[in-house]
Amino acid sequence: MCGLLGMLCAHDDAQRFVPAIEQALPCMRHRGPDDSGTWHDETAVFGFNRLSIIDIAHSHQPLSWGPEGQADRYVMTFNGEIYNYVELREELEELGYQFTTTGDGEPIIVGYHHFGAAIVEKLRGMFAVAIWDTRERRLFMARDRFGIKPLFYATTPDGTVFASEKKSILSMAETIGLDKEIDVRALEHYIDLQYVPEPETLHCGIRRLESGCTATVRPGGQLEITRYFEPKFETVPVPVDEQQDLYDRIAAAMEDSVAKHMRADVTVGSFLSGGIDSTAIAALAKRHNPNLLTFTTGFEREGYSEIDVAAESAAAIGAEHIVKVVSPEEYADAIPKIMWYLDDPVADPSLVPLYFVAAEARKHVKVVLSGEGADELFGGYTIYREPLSLAPFEKIPSPLKKGLRRIGALLPDGVKGKSLIDRGTMPMEERYYGNARSFNFEQLKRVMPAARPEWNHTDVTAPIYARSQEMDPVARMQHLDLFTWLRGDILVKADKITMANSLELRVPFLDKEVFAVAEHIPYNEKIAHGTTKYALRKAMEQIVPAHVLHRKKLGFPVPMKHWLKGDELHGWAQDVIRDSQADDLIDKKACLEMLAEHRRGETDHSRRLWTVLTFMVWHGIFVEQRIDPRIEQRDYPVEL
Structure with a gap:
């Protein structure tokens, strides 16, 4: 497990950016306190922080490798673990390749030489990987199927920067000419969904390579992204x-x-x-x-x-x-x-x-x-049982279903059966948006006046739903949640x-x-x-x-509703809102009103408040630079 950082330069002036890479590496030292290293040629710069897990004494990165006659043709940084690396190495050895380490990184770079981009299909594990082919002058990047390991990137006239953590790219912003403007549309999605959906980040100039995707880029070019993993959920009846x-x-x-x-x-x-x-x-x-x-x-x-x-x-x-x-x-x-x-x-x-x-x-x-x-x-989510309760609605003709929907809209909130009618007459694409949405549009506008009706959670969900048309209802929900x-x-x-x-x-x-x-x-x-x-x-x-x-899953439940209402966190929340300088994005008066309503027990605003509060703290750190996160450099033993 590690932190990678690199840059593919547009103008073969990599030496100019080596100091910036070296200065940015320490801000994600926590990802790899055991070892650190950099490599560069005239076009690319790679930096790496290592948390040594397998082949501790060797497998240093950036890792260079090349076939006979092409020494050090490839250079790789890799974050993650490949659990079938032993079997993959044996397969490559049978094909005539030799290895100098016993770690899980070298089989990736050797496998890339032999299989090309298809190597990702063979990898069983979690990974974000970047490989620079010095002969073909092509950078290859990939993430694992589910997105367990992160990979951020930004492209400017100076080149393409990539990293395990966004803060490393932000620390290089002035050097590479990166605009740190806040992405208001991504912020709306965050407020709506409680997380920033891939490939967005809260900065316009920085994006994430999506889960299950590879990308290639040449010096001065744009990323060409290919999806290699698309879950099908082709369910089979079981007698x-x-x-x-x-x-x-x-x-x-x-x-x-x-x-x-x-x-x-x-x-x-x-x-x-x-x-x-x-x-x-x-x-x-x-x-x-x-x-x-x-x-x-x-x-x-x-x-x-x-x-x-x-x-x-x-x-x-x-x-x-x-x-x-x-x-x-x-x-x-x-x-x-x-x-x-x-x-x-x-x-x-x-x-x-x-x-x-x-x-x-x-x-x-x-x-x-x-x-x-x-x-x-x-x-595993209880909401996955909803298609069973709504199954009778599937037998109702569309004109009648529309009529029921109009009737349901006239019923006051809280009337028995209203919610069932609303959801039963609503297409899945409209009613199911995953596990997170806590604001409807009216509530969203209350705290974020800049929100626009066309910036909706369906921006995120519609393209995913379009890929699951042939699946059963439960599988469609699972498919959506994966993404x-x-x-x-x-x-x-x-x-x-x-x-x-x-x-x-x-x-x-x-x-x-x-x-x-x-x-x-x-x-x-x-x-x-x-x-x-x-x-x-x-x-x-x-x-x-x-x-x-058969016990219901709770995970690590948090008494947020009670803490924001009581003395535990109410005063803290007031201070966060009042001190925030994100007035151009968030209506602080509306947030304080919500906190007061929650305190009085009129409405449970805990999820909505927590969404806004966490953004305000984030804004205070990364935009205002008013809040000191008090990060300490910690040293751990290499082995445990």
């Missing part, structure tokens, strides 16, 4: 007498994935909450590490802690368990530094407990496994917050081979018998303790 075979295939895929994800030359632990996802991962990991350490976090407030259930799960699987309890004071104090690490705000309150449990875990291990992705792959909530919220916080603590997080559910099984599960095996992730639960019956098997 009753073949159901157990499905469950066995899921269990086998998960067993194999966790085994591969345990590959490391350092200690691997596991996050553990009270749900089936993290418990399944930890239970499988325990088979490969008898001394497994598990970690969880929670709050002192009753009903907002997974600590007791997680401890019970750890005891059941025989793992040593470590707990971090977070106070409201710690929570508020950590927010500025978390916003700095994030690059763009994410209005997910669970970011903060994740930060603290990651910091605690880093005292004991260098790698943790976690359960992200299970919901999107196996149908919105998963990569916009869940994986951003998973990467940025653990990396803030120089901790590598691995997600065995988001595995190429696991998805190959999950992609074909029919919807009735996802939402059967009044539950979610039914097939996964059946597959884990012999692996997960009984008290967790």
Whole structure:
């Protein structure tokens, strides 16, 4: 796990930008405190910070390689882990290639020489990679299928800059002539959805290479982007007498994935909450590490802690368990530094407990496994059951459905049946927008007067829906979430917050081979018998303790509603709003009114307030430069 930074220069004047790369590298030292290096020729500059996980003594980056007669033709920086690197190296050795390291990076660069861009199809893991071909004068970049690892880029007349973190590019803005103007449309999407959707960022000049995409660019040119991974969700009916075979295939895929994800030359632990996802991962990991350490976090407030259930799960699987309890004071104090690490705000309150449990875990291990992705792959969100309740509406002729919709619009809010009529007569493309939307347009205009009706969440969702026309309703929802909530919220916080603590997080559910099984599960095996992730639960019956098997997932719940209403965070929120200088973007008076309404208990504005508050803190750091995130340089042992 590492941080990469580089530039492909438009005018073969790379030497001019070497100092800027060297000066920008330290601002993401947290991604790789073990080693650092740079490389350049006349056209390209590569910089790298390394967190040593595999082949610790070797596999330094930037990594150069070339076939016989073309020494050092390719130069690569790579962030992530390739879990099938052993098998890939053996395949390439059989083709006649030789290796000088035992790490997972060299098979990528050798594989790129042999297979070209198709190497990404062979990679099983999480990655952001950049390879400069000095002979063809072409830069190749790629991200993993699900977007576990980030890759930002910016193109100016001086060339194309790319990095693991946006702040590295921002620190070079003056040198490369980058405009740091705020992207108001991306801000509207953020306020609407609680995250900035790919490929946008909150800066007009910086974008992200999307998940499952490759890109090529030549000196002075523009990126040519190609999507290599498009989930199909071609579900296959499963006869009753073949159901157990499905469950066995899921269990086998998960067993194999966790085994591969345990590959490391350092200690691997596991996050553990009270749900089936993290418990399944930890239970499988325990088979490969008898001394497994598990970690969880929670709050002192009753009903907002997974600590007791997680401890019970750890005891059941025989793992040593470590707990971090977070106070409201710690929570508020950590927010500025978390916003700095994030690059763009994410209005997910669970970011903060994740930060603290990651910091605690880093005292004991260098790698943790976690359960992200299970919901999107196996149908874990309760909303995925909605197509069942709305199925009768599918039989109603369109003219009659339109009439019902008009009737529903006349009914007062709160009248029984109004919501059902509204949603049942509304196309999925309009009613389902993922797991995050907390503002309707009227509420959005209240806090963001610059918002425009044409800037809507459908800007983000419509192109994704267009690619899922042939899928069943549940699969369409999963497909949408893979490209919105998963990569916009869940994986951003998973990467940025653990990396803030120089901790590598691995997600065995988001595995190429696991998805190959999950992609074909029919919807009735996802939402059967009044539950979610039914097939996964059946597959884990012999692996997960009984008290967790059918328990609702909570993750790291945060009492934000109560804290913003009470003394814990109300005063802090007032100060954030009053001190903010983002008046040209956000109506501070409207935000204070919302906070007062929430305090009085008139309306639960907690999600909307948190979205605005996190943006204001972000703005204070990156735009106003008024807030000091108090980032400390920390040194960790190379091995744990």
